[in-house]
Amino acid sequence: MTPDLAPQGALDRAWQRVADREAARLRDLFAAHPAPILPARAALARILAALILLGSxxxxxxxxxxxxxxxxxxxxxxxxxxxxxxxxxxxxxxxxVARPRVPRVEGTPLPEAQAPQLHALVRRVGEAVGVTRPVHMVLSPDANAFMGLHGPRRTPVLGLGLALWYGLRPQERVALIAHELAHLKNGDPTRGGVVQAALNVLHQTVSVLWPDPVMEARAGLPEKLGNLILKGAALLPLGLIHLLLGLVGADQQAAEYRADLLAAQVAGSEAKAGLLDRLHMAHLLDSALHKQRHQPQRPDAFAEFRHMLDTLPPAQWAQVREEHARLRVRLDGSHPPTADRLRVVQAWPSEPLLTLSPEDAARLDAELQPFVAALEAAATEEYLYRTSG
Known part of the structure; x- marks a missing residue:
């Protein structure tokens, strides 16, 4: 997703108009039908990806x-x-150096022995979604969540940002887990297979060819000429990256819509809409970290983040929703605008199949409490790094 910034040139503006029409068309397709037929551009991406791997x-x-x-x-x-x-x-x-890498998922491991109730909840949600594969879990300090594949066996790993987890109400947590597990069922063209492998090779190729910025700043004339040649050589893999992502962009965004709708069926459309709405406010984590550092009033920054979400004035919610409604996407954007996702979820109202009581949610919080201090420190360190320069 890219902010609502004015494109710089005529070509940029024309390309953005194409992306805007594509995003609106995809949103309207899912608002009209929960499983629409999409163009077969992703098949072209797989062919191109196979050719790239054959070339390598x-x-x-x-x-x-x-x-x-x-x-x-x-x-x-x-x-x-x-x-x-x-x-x-x-x-x-x-x-x-440019070879495909074995996928790795970073995060603090969360084995079942340390969080048996959370693992049990994930299994219950997985059964409701239709995912029976064992899923490992890791924790991160972010206001985010993800589903990844780890190691040569491509083990599914659910990553839960502890800040986001504590900022959600119980049923929204069910929606969060259901959404991420839905990606295992529905698939995503860049989460595995030939396209992901080709993108891996291309990214590694660019990293090999592109000069180091520090060394480039100190380079003499001969080195600058060499760096210019390397940058020219990197244009081909860079162009192929954008072409591949452009070809699978609609499928990536469709994967998000499918995961949203499946999560709404499991957790209820109201909870799924609430989750998307709270994602609008992920930026408040920085405010919570700042306040906890200088004027702490709650046990930790994640509790402060939840308090901010729970007490935010309605006018501020409305303002942020309006700002996000203006966000635009590129053809290679992996996620549709959150406002469009909300519109699709609300077009298909559903009652929850699985519920999480406040008492059970509190027990889950108690399980995760031992991880709070270390992850809060990691979030603070990352925030200070971003804001110090």
């Missing part, structure tokens, strides 16, 4: 072939061996 594999094979020639296999002469070695070394180094 071909470069690796070429490097290996040159290495074998450099080692004297094939009866090549001494000069050809040196030439092959000079070609093999940078090529194999490049393909190694």
């Amino acid at each position: 594999a071909a470069l690796t094979l070429l490097g290996l072939w040159l290495l074998l020639r450099a080692l004297g296999l094939g009866g090549v002469s001494g000069g050809a061996r040196v030439t092959s070695g000079l070609g093999a070394a940078p090529l194999l180094l490049f393909t190694w």
